[in-house]
Amino acid sequence: MLDIVFAKPALPKSGALVLPIVEGAALAGLAGALDAEMNGGLTRALEAASFKGKKGQSVTLWAPAGGITKLVVLGLGSAADAEKLGGSMIPAISGETTCTVATDGLSAGQAASLAMGAALRFYRFDRYRTMEKAEDKPKLTKLTVASVDAAAAKAAFAPMKAVAEGVFIARDLVSEPANVLNPVEFAERCRELEKLGLGIEILGPKDMKKLGFGALLGVAQGSINEPRMVVMRWNGSGKKKADKPVCFIGKGVTFDTGGISIKPAGGMEDMKWDMAGAGTVTGLMAALAGRKAKVDAVGIIGLVENMPGDNAQRPGDVVTSASGQTIEVINTDAEGRLVLADVIHYAIEKFDPRFMVDLATLTGAIIIALGHEHSGLFTNDDELAARITAAGLATGEAAWRMPLGEAYDKQIKSDIADMKNVGGRPGGSITAAQFIQRFVQGRPWAHLDIAGVAWSSKDSATIPKGATAYGVRLLDRMVADHYEG
Numbered sequence: 001m002l003d004i005v006f007a008k009p010a011l012p013k014s015g016a017l018v019l020p021i022v023e024g025a026a027l028a029g030l031a032g033a034l035d036a037e038m039n040g041g042l043t044r045a046l047e048a049a050s051f052k053g054k055k056g057q058s059v060t061l062w063a064p065a066g067g068i069t070k071l072v073v074l075g076l077g078s079a080a081d082a083e084k085l086g087g088s089m090i091p092a093i094s095g096e097t098t099c100t101v102a103t104d105g106l107s108a109g110q111a112a113s114l115a116m117g118a119a120l121r122f123y124r125f126d127r128y129r130t131m132e133k134a135e136d137k138p139k140l141t142k143l144t145v146a147s148v149d150a151a152a153a154k155a156a157f158a159p160m161k162a163v164a165e166g167v168f169i170a171r172d173l174v175s176e177p178a179n180v181l182n183p184v185e186f187a188e189r190c191r192e193l194e195k196l197g198l199g200i201e202i203l204g205p206k207d208m209k210k211l212g213f214g215a216l217l218g219v220a221q222g223s224i225n226e227p228r229m230v231v232m233r234w235n236g237s238g239k240k241k242a243d244k245p246v247c248f249i250g251k252g253v254t255f256d257t258g259g260i261s262i263k264p265a266g267g268m269e270d271m272k273w274d275m276a277g278a279g280t281v282t283g284l285m286a287a288l289a290g291r292k293a294k295v296d297a298v299g300i301i302g303l304v305e306n307m308p309g310d311n312a313q314r315p316g317d318v319v320t321s322a323s324g325q326t327i328e329v330i331n332t333d334a335e336g337r338l339v340l341a342d343v344i345h346y347a348i349e350k351f352d353p354r355f356m357v358d359l360a361t362l363t364g365a366i367i368i369a370l371g372h373e374h375s376g377l378f379t380n381d382d383e384l385a386a387r388i389t390a391a392g393l394a395t396g397e398a399a400w401r402m403p404l405g406e407a408y409d410k411q412i413k414s415d416i417a418d419m420k421n422v423g424g425r426p427g428g429s430i431t432a433a434q435f436i437q438r439f440v441q442g443r444p445w446a447h448l449d450i451a452g453v454a455w456s457s458k459d460s461a462t463i464p465k466g467a468t469a470y471g472v473r474l475l476d477r478m479v480a481d482h483y484e485g
């Protein structure tokens with residue numbers, strides 16, 4: 001995590017300086033002070049560059065005055081874009097060791113948002129880059145946010161920082177290769193979150209057998225890596241008798257070969273991300289604990305590896321889920337829903353949750369439907385739909401509601417069991433959601449199909465290329481807005 005400090009506005013004696021300028025605003029505060037020190041040189045430079053403070057505009061001056069090494073003037077557009085600006089300034093300053101960013105024109109909350117954007121963009125997964133030269137690595141070690149109300153900005157940043165830590169936990173987990181992060185290792189990493197005050201319980205195959213997890217265990221049986229289920233509990237309500245918990249459930253397929261219904265070779269490496277739902281739930285629980293959210297929450301993740309092998313399940317096998325419902329496994333590559341079926345049933349029986357939200361890289365079809373801009377939101381509850389949609393817009397993790405219905409449900413009727421695990425090509429994401437709905441016992445439930453948004457192939461303002469941790473911020477926000485206190 002980038003070291004971020006908040007201080008009263010003062011021109012730095014060394015390092016870089018970033019001046020965000022609201023569109024049309026005159027040079028004031030630190031910008032004005034620097035302009036004076038430069039005898040009007042900043043005004044002249046900005047005029048020469050036709051700089052108006054429009055979003056995305058930028059002007060760079062090297063060694064403008066005093067000991068300042070690099071000055072970056074950035075168009076902020078409006079103050080509401082502070083978080084994005086905080087992120088998009090990072091490439092321009094990561095080559096400097098220290099940097100001050102002036103937030104004169106911003107409120108304390110907006111200054112904190114700017115810091116959050118910077119922290120999120122500065123993330124890097126470089127554990128396996130052993131040959132990288134020092135000059136190719138980011139040098140930035142400290143960012144000073146210069147704010148008139150530094151104390152208030154610092155206080156506003158504290159909970160954001162905890163959420164950023166949760167985002168990084170999720171990004172780290174999703175980025176790890178599958179030879180390192182198998183179900184056993186994933187569970188061990190969850191164990192480390194006990195230090196945040198989370199209660200961690202890990203269940204193995206013997207426990208799952210006792211619980212009748214035939215659907216999850218059927219997926220796991222082709223791999224030498226044993227499955228795990230991790231239950232993470234956060235009791236933050238402070239009530240003697242805990243509230244009915246809110247419950248988050250994650251698909252954690254640490255690698256998805258497809259099993260006997262094996263996937264084609266091209267792009268199969270992407271399937272190390274098939275645990276992103278579980279990664280998000282883990283990061284979310286860390287965020288809630290880290291910021292001491294006043295809520296009782298449970299996160300449950302089902303961890304398996306989907307491999308072909310002499311003990312792998314076959315197309316046509318019938319398994320019995322923990323709910324007692326039987327499933328004809330037509331395609332062993334539709335494994336995520338099998339994992340979720342048992343974990344959801346367990347969540348209901350064990351925790352009687354207030355609602356459940358599951359996250360899963362469930363279908364390629366959702367990428368065809370929504371591309372990489374929205375997750376697919378499926379829910380039996382209009383209030384959850386509204387709250388998730390709103391939190392998604394507020395955090396930039398957009399979700400788009402998709403339909404459910406009887407007619408789609410018919411597509412997963414089986415000739416020999418209670419249901420089959422695929423419904424054919426039409427509406428592939430919807431029939432997958434219908435399958436999951438058969439295990440929720442009519443309770444308030446939402447399913448986020450995150451196959452298109454868990455990973456990004458290009459940098460954006462606050463998310464470097466790679467694992468996005470989609471859902472951590474969205475669900476943290478939904479909890480903060482509706483389920484605390």
Ligand code: BES
Pocket residue numbers: 256258274331333334335336361362363364365422423428451452
């Ligand atoms: N993990 C995949 C879904 C996926 C595909 C995620 C591409 C990210 C990118 C899932 O387990 C899967 O294989 N789904 C199948 C379902 C089909 C067999 C009904 C799919 O989408 O092809």
Ligand code: MN
Pocket residue numbers: 256258332333334335336
């Ligand atoms: Mn699959």
Ligand code: ZN
Pocket residue numbers: 253256274333335336361362
């Ligand atoms: Zn999968």
